Amino acid sequence: MTITITAFEQSPDGGKGLARDTRVRWALEEVGQPYEVRLVSFRAMKEPAHLGLHPFGQIPTYEEGDLTLFETGSIIFHLAEHHPGLLPGDANARARAITWMFASLNTVEPPILELVTVKIVEGDKPWSKERLPLVLDRIRHRLNQLSARLGDADWLDGAFSAGDLMMVSVLLRLRPSGILDEFPSLAAYVARGEARPAYQRAFAAQLAINAQPPAG
Amino acid sequence: MTITITAFEQSPDGGKGLARDTRVRWALEEVGQPYEVRLVSFRAMKEPAHLGLHPFGQIPTYEEGDLTLFETGSIIFHLAEHHPGLLPGDANARARAITWMFASLNTVEPPILELVTVKIVEGDKPWSKERLPLVLDRIRHRLNQLSARLGDADWLDGAFSAGDLMMVSVLLRLRPSGILDEFPSLAAYVARGEARPAYQRAFAAQLAINAQPPAG
Numbered sequence: 001m002t003i004t005i006t007a008f009e010q011s012p013d014g015g016k017g018l019a020r021d022t023r024v025r026w027a028l029e030e031v032g033q034p035y036e037v038r039l040v041s042f043r044a045m046k047e048p049a050h051l052g053l054h055p056f057g058q059i060p061t062y063e064e065g066d067l068t069l070f071e072t073g074s075i076i077f078h079l080a081e082h083h084p085g086l087l088p089g090d091a092n093a094r095a096r097a098i099t100w101m102f103a104s105l106n107t108v109e110p111p112i113l114e115l116v117t118v119k120i121v122e123g124d125k126p127w128s129k130e131r132l133p134l135v136l137d138r139i140r141h142r143l144n145q146l147s148a149r150l151g152d153a154d155w156l157d158g159a160f161s162a163g164d165l166m167m168v169s170v171l172l173r174l175r176p177s178g179i180l181d182e183f184p185s186l187a188a189y190v191a192r193g194e195a196r197p198a199y200q201r202a203f204a205a206q207l208a209i210n211a212q213p214p215a216g
Numbered sequence: 217m218t219i220t221i222t223a224f225e226q227s228p229d230g231g232k233g234l235a236r237d238t239r240v241r242w243a244l245e246e247v248g249q250p251y252e253v254r255l256v257s258f259r260a261m262k263e264p265a266h267l268g269l270h271p272f273g274q275i276p277t278y279e280e281g282d283l284t285l286f287e288t289g290s291i292i293f294h295l296a297e298h299h300p301g302l303l304p305g306d307a308n309a310r311a312r313a314i315t316w317m318f319a320s321l322n323t324v325e326p327p328i329l330e331l332v333t334v335k336i337v338e339g340d341k342p343w344s345k346e347r348l349p350l351v352l353d354r355i356r357h358r359l360n361q362l363s364a365r366l367g368d369a370d371w372l373d374g375a376f377s378a379g380d381l382m383m384v385s386v387l388l389r390l391r392p393s394g395i396l397d398e399f400p401s402l403a404a405y406v407a408r409g410e411a412r413p414a415y416q417r418a419f420a421a422q423l424a425i426n427a428q429p430p431a432g
Contacts, residue, residue, distance in 0.1 A: 055364065056362075071322060074314050077314060103287050114330075127346070130341075
C-alpha cells in the first residue's frame with residue numbers, strides 16, 4: 001500500500017530540516033519504506049480538506065490505505081511497530097524506547113518550543129529580551145538532566161531506536177540557538193543521529209523541496 | 217508481579233488530582249490492575265536514587281519486576297498494550313487512539329502548561345499580567361480545533377480509549393482557570409471522563425494522600 005505524507009509547500013526554516021515531516025521521512029528511511037509526499041500551502045492547511053486529516057491544521061499527516069494518522073509520535077510509532085529497525089525485540093527494552101519517544105515530545109520539546117514563542121511569536125513584545133534568559137535556563141535544566149542520563153553512551157538505551165530518532169529531532173531545533181554547543185555530549189549525540197544514512201536521505205529529500213523558490 | 221508507582225508525598229495542588237500520578241492511577245483502575253504507591257518528597261525526587269528511575273526527577277515512575285518506566289504516556293501505553301480496556305482491537309482504530317495520546321501530550325498540553333509558567337513561575341515578573349491573555353488565546357486556539365473535531369461525539373474516536381484518558385487528564389489542568397467553561401462540549405467531555413468509576417477511584421486514592429497534612 002502506498003504511503004503518502006504531507007509536508008509544507010515551503011518550510012518556514014527554508015530547508016534546515018526542522019519541519020516535522022523530516023522526522024517522519026527519517027523513520028521511513030530507517031525502515032526502508034518508500035513514500036510519496038503531498039505538499040500543502042499554509043492556506044490549505046487551515047481548510048476543511050486538510051483539517052479532516054489533521055484536526056490541528058499542521059503537517060505531517062500519514063495516509064496508508066484507509067488509515068490516516070497525524071502527530072509525528074504516532075506516525076513514527078506506527079512505522080516502528082510494523083517494520084523492523086526502530087524498536088528492540090526485547091519487551092522491556094521496547095517499552096523503554098517508547099518511553100524515550102514520549103520523553104522527547106512531552107518533557108524535552110515543550111521548553112524548547114518556548115524559544116519560538118519568545119523569539120518569534122512574542123519577539124516584538126517589550127518583555128521578549130528580558131524573558132529570553134529564563135526560557136534558555138529552563139532548556140539548560142532539561143539538557144543537563146538528559147546529558148547526565150546519556151553519559152558517554154552512543155544512544156539513550158542500548159541500540160539506536162525510535163526514542164533516539166525523536167530525541168535527536170527535538171534537539172536539532174536548538175541548533176540555530178547555539179545552546180546545544182554548551183553540551184558537548186549532546187551535540188555529539190545529535191551529530192551521530194545526523195550521520196545516519198537514513199537521516200541524510202531524509203534531509204536531502206526535504207531540502208530538495210525547500211531550497212527551491214515557491215511555485216507561482 | 218507487583219506494580220509500584222511513585223507519587224508526590226504532598227501534591228502541589230493539594231489533592232485536586234492534577235499531579236500526573238492520577239493519570240497512571242486512572243489507567244491502572246481502567247484495566248483493573250492493583251498497584252502500590254511509594255511517596256517521594258520534593259527533595260528525594262532530585263536525589264540519585266530517584267533520578268535512576270526518572271532522569272528528569274519527576275513523578276510518576278512505574279516499576280514492575282525488572283522493568284522501570286517513566287513518562288505518563290509511556291506508562292499508560294504499556295498498561296494499554298498488556299491489558300484489555302484502553303485500546304481498541306481493530307488495528308487502525310488502535311493506531312488512531314495512540315495518535316490521540318500523542319496529540320494530548322505534544323499538541324494540546326504544551327500551551328496549557330504555559331499557564332503555569334505565566335501565572336506561577338513568572339508570576340512575579342512585570343510582564344506576567346500582559347502576557348496572560350496571549351497564553352490564554354493560544355490555549356483557546358487549540359480548544360477550538362479540538363472542539364470542532366469532537367463535535368457531538370462522546371469520545372474522540374469511537375469507544376473510550378487511552379487517547380481520551382490522556383486528553384481528559386490534560387484538559388483537567390484547565391479547570392482552575394475557568395477557560396474550559398468557554399467550551400461546553402469539551403467541559404462535558406471532561407465531565408464524562410471524570411464520571412467513570414475508574415477515574416473516581418483514582419481521584420479518591422490520590423486525595424486520601426494529599427488531603428492529609430504532610431508527615432513530620
